[in-house]
Amino acid sequence: MSAYVGNIVDSVTSIFDGMAVTFSHFFRRPYTVQYPDRMPVRVQDALPYRYRGFLEVDLEICTGCLACERACPIDCIAIDVLKNKETKQNLLVRFDIDLAKCMYCGLCSEPCPTGSIHHTREFEGADYSLESMVRRFVLDPVETYKPKKSGEDDPAIVPILERGMRYVNEFAVPEAPPKPPKKDAAPAVKPAVGAAAAEGQP
Amino acid sequence: MRAYLDAVAAGYPSTSPALVYLLGMLAFGALVVFVFILPVAGITSWVERRVWARIQSRIGPNRVGPGGFLQWLADGLKNLLKEDVIPAAVDVPMFRLAPYVVVAGFCAAFVALPFAGSLIIADLNIGILYISAITSLVVIGILMAGWSSNNKWSMLGGIRSATQIICYEIPVGLSIFPAVLLSGTLSMQGIVAAQGWAPTSWHMFHSPFAFVAFVMFFVGALAEGNRTPFDLPEADSELVAGFATEYSGMRSLLFFLAEWGNLYVIGVLVSTLFMGGWQVPHFTDNAVVLTVAQFATMFLKAYFWVFVAMWVRATLPRVRVDQFMTLCWKYMVPIGLVNVIGAATVMVLLPDGSIVLRLIMVTVAVAILVQFARRVLFHLHRADYGRLGRIGEGAA
Known part of the structure; x- marks a missing residue:
């Protein structure tokens, strides 16, 4: 008999408390993240700054050295460079990255001497055709970048080169850099790639 | 209801009152079903999903209409159009x-x-x-x-x-x-x-x-x-x-x-x-x-x-x-x-x-x-330390 009453008391009290637990959930915020259209910030901006998203190339500082093409383990980068015998200038006529093939390993951006090829935090590439995933960075042939012995002085290229070098330096270290220099306006946690992502895809 | 049907039946002396009652009942039944029962049952399905969602720390259907209120209509329409296997x-x-x-x-x-x-x-x-x-x-x-x-x-x-x-x-x-x-x-x-x-x-x-x-x-x-x-x-x-x-x-x-x-x-x-x-x-x-x-x-x-x-x-x-x-x-x-x-x-x-x-x-x-x-309140406080930014407050 006491077990009988005990059973009743047990079930009533435990259900009572269980109902209190679930009721308390009405006063908590849901955890749901309503990607993609109802986000407080773009999800790209919330990603870690070393996130390996779509590759991007800054043609202004690309030396045409083909280091990235050689580093790519699956040959998704295709670069054609023409050498102008008279002016000794290299002409970049093709720089294609097949993002559908790319496995986002980051091996191309490590050997890049200027940080021209780099990862952004963009990742939304859904499309109806594979061809559209091939990013063609060279539309009109451009001359490759040549580092100057005296240091860069073209005001149009200086910030791009700074960004690229910062990217290279940070990519080489295993952890996040301690702190960016004070003159850098970017926030401490995501200095370089944050700036790159803010520029966005063309 | 009864009185109303009596009055209607009196208005059509040539038809049998039983038929008037039957039709009246059918019409009234259909009215109640479509005006009250179906909407209540449908809205209940939406309310139920929202209530569960909140209890499970989710949001629930909130896209169709204000707060997802029209979800039940969308679901009903979808099911009407589906194949009846x-x-x-x-x-x-x-x-x-x-x-x-x-x-x-x-x-x-x-x-x-x-x-x-x-x-x-x-x-x-x-x-x-x-x-x-x-x-x-x-x-x-x-x-x-x-x-x-x-x-x-x-x-x-x-x-x-x-x-x-x-x-x-x-x-x-x-x-x-x-x-x-x-x-x-x-x-x-x-x-x-x-x-x-x-x-x-x-x-x-x-x-x-x-x-x-x-x-x-x-x-x-x-x-x-x-x-x-x-x-x-x-x-x-x-x-x-x-x-x-x-x-x-x-x-x-x-x-x-x-x-x-x-x-x-x-x-x-x-x-x-x-x-x-x-x-x-x-x-x-x-x-x-x-x-x-x-x-x-x-x-x-x-x-x-x-x-x-x-x-x-x-x-x-x-x-x-x-x-x-x-x-x-x-x-x-x-x-x-x-x-x-x-x-x-x-x-x-x-x-x-x-x-x-x-x-x-x-x-x-x-x-x-x-x-x-x-x-x-007890469960709320115990569970919400982290969410309110007080995590580790009392920890060693």
Whole structure:
């Protein structure tokens, strides 16, 4: 008999408390993240700054050295460079990255001497055709970048080169850099790639 | 209703009055079904999903219409347009008929449900008896669906449903008795009229026995409505979808329509039998305003219990078949019998009803609610340290 009453008391009290637990959930915020259209910030901006998203190339500082093409383990980068015998200038006529093939390993951006090829935090590439995933960075042939012995002085290229070098330096270290220099306006946690992502895809 | 049809019949002397009555009944029935039952059942499906979602720290459907309110219309439309698959090996006539029997069984219950003082389709003098009898028609439909599907899971689901209804008719009936004894009538309007708007005059606070009867009625009604924790007939993890396994499209939806509609019926029954139904203070002489207030009161009370049923569903796990039988035959039936005798004894000892006893009961109920609120706050604080940014505050 006491077990009988005990059973009743047990079930009533435990259900009572269980109902209190679930009721308390009405006063908590849901955890749901309503990607993609109802986000407080773009999800790209919330990603870690070393996130390996779509590759991007800054043609202004690309030396045409083909280091990235050689580093790519699956040959998704295709670069054609023409050498102008008279002016000794290299002409970049093709720089294609097949993002559908790319496995986002980051091996191309490590050997890049200027940080021209780099990862952004963009990742939304859904499309109806594979061809559209091939990013063609060279539309009109451009001359490759040549580092100057005296240091860069073209005001149009200086910030791009700074960004690229910062990217290279940070990519080489295993952890996040301690702190960016004070003159850098970017926030401490995501200095370089944050700036790159803010520029966005063309 | 009757008077109106009489007047209409008098206007067409050449037609038989029976035909006028029949057509009138059909038209009125269709009106009630489309204007009230379908929207209530549909909206309940949306409310239920939102309530579960919040309990599970999700958001729930919030895209269709404001706050996702029109989700039920979208779902209904989608299911209407879906293919109505009828498997080759089923018993076709029974298979096709079963959902209609289920829906008919639950719609028929609305005949005797009181919406307001003057709003009731038919105030049968055996109202509550009629409702508990006609809702058992649902089990016939479910059994038909289970048997005709020619599928092990469906059949097990159908048989379980039949077992459930047969077993739980008894404790539910026993817990209806105290309310009927207190009112001295089986008519739904009579039961409501025997109570007042104040909680002290509700049947549930008449005596401890009446209160236990109220709790037992709610539990038993959940079991009869195949609601979690008693959803053995459609136990997803054991029986795929039980009796609804082979159904698709609108036929499948009809089962769920009946389930959601049944929730509302349960809510109305609980509030009618034990919570004073549509009773409101007589604050105005305007009959229309009074009726609207009564309707709103009834609806809110009923919907509160619908909400509780959803909340229970989100809280409690499904019982096993043996636990389910134990609960019914070893606990609810004996307690129900004791309850009937106890409630009758209290009535004999206190023929006019003791206001002291009622006040004590109300006080106890308030104390239970206060304790509940304290437990909710306790769990809220314990769980929300992290979310409020206080994580590790007291940690070493």
